[in-house]
Amino acid sequence: MTGKPSLHEIEAAEKKPLWQRLGWLAIIWTGSVLALFVVASLMRLFMNAAGLTTH
Template sequence: MAGKDYLNDVQECEKKPLWQRIGWLLVIWTASVASLAVFAMLVRLFMSAAGMKTH
């Protein structure tokens, strides 16, 4: 039964300390913001290589 497995997973996650859960949230958020920044820099690089101005 998938419902029981999911409930057990949720209960296991809730046993972890709050600081650890918030820490993972911050790590994931930081990684997503960093990857977006890298993507934006690559787009700007390709745009300037194509002769477009960024100002």
């Protein structure tokens, strides 16, 4: 198996309702934004702990 989706799987995915596909897009986007926020907050916390401040 090559790992590529078959034509049948692609057609089945395209038949799903638009709201369901957009919902997954929104969930994935929100998750990635939250993950970025967590990483940036941790970096800021460590930088402040090391004495690196902007004011």
